[in-house]
Amino acid sequence: MSDSTLWWLLAGSAIALELFTGTFYLLMLAVGMAAAALAAHAGAGTALQLVCAALVGSAAVVGWYIRKKRTPADPSVRALRSVNLDVGEIILVDEWLPDGTASVKYRGAQWSVVQRPGHAREPGAHRVVELQGNRLVVEKV
Structure with a gap:
């Protein structure tokens, strides 16, 4: 051969x-x-x-x-509006707890909220950018 x-x-x-x-x-x-x-x-x-x-x-x-x-990575499936209708919704955060979370009433239930990394935690209106388990990841509007 x-x-x-x-x-x-x-x-x-x-x-x-x-x-x-x-x-x-x-x-x-x-x-x-x-x-x-x-x-x-x-x-x-x-x-x-x-x-x-x-x-x-x-x-x-x-x-x-x-x-x-x-090349940039594909966005997480959890952050796509076509997969999760909560992405893009506006919620109101009254106060942030010392551990970096907040608790908000959203869609008739209490949700745990975390700020997207790299953003300051300020009270006010926030946009949901992703869901991580049972937590909403948000950024300031």
């Missing part, structure tokens, strides 16, 4: 394994294996094929990691 056939089989195996595990990084490694197969087709030696697979696969993994870190 030729070197290029072996590299193509390894790349196909990595793709099949990715389908079972959902690890996108295996696809990036398969790109490196495909590059090694192309190097084998070009007549490169085994050492150069290994270096080609390692460099291209590693560069693809690092490139994907950097791209993923730079």
Whole structure:
């Protein structure tokens, strides 16, 4: 069996394994294996094929990691109005307790309220931005 056939089989195996595990990084490694197969087709030696697979696969993994870190994360499902109709509603917070929570009457029941991180706790009107369990996360209007 030729070197290029072996590299193509390894790349196909990595793709099949990715389908079972959902690890996108295996696809990036398969790109490196495909590059090694192309190097084998070009007549490169085994050492150069290994270096080609390692460099291209590693560069693809690092490139994907950097791209993923730079893109903003999707908002939490708990913060989507289409999932939770409380998001966007206005509530009135009379006072904040020393532990950073407040208790408000909302929809006929008592709710525990916490301020969104990075915002000052001030009494007044607040908008619900997310639900965390049975707590409303709010920000000042």
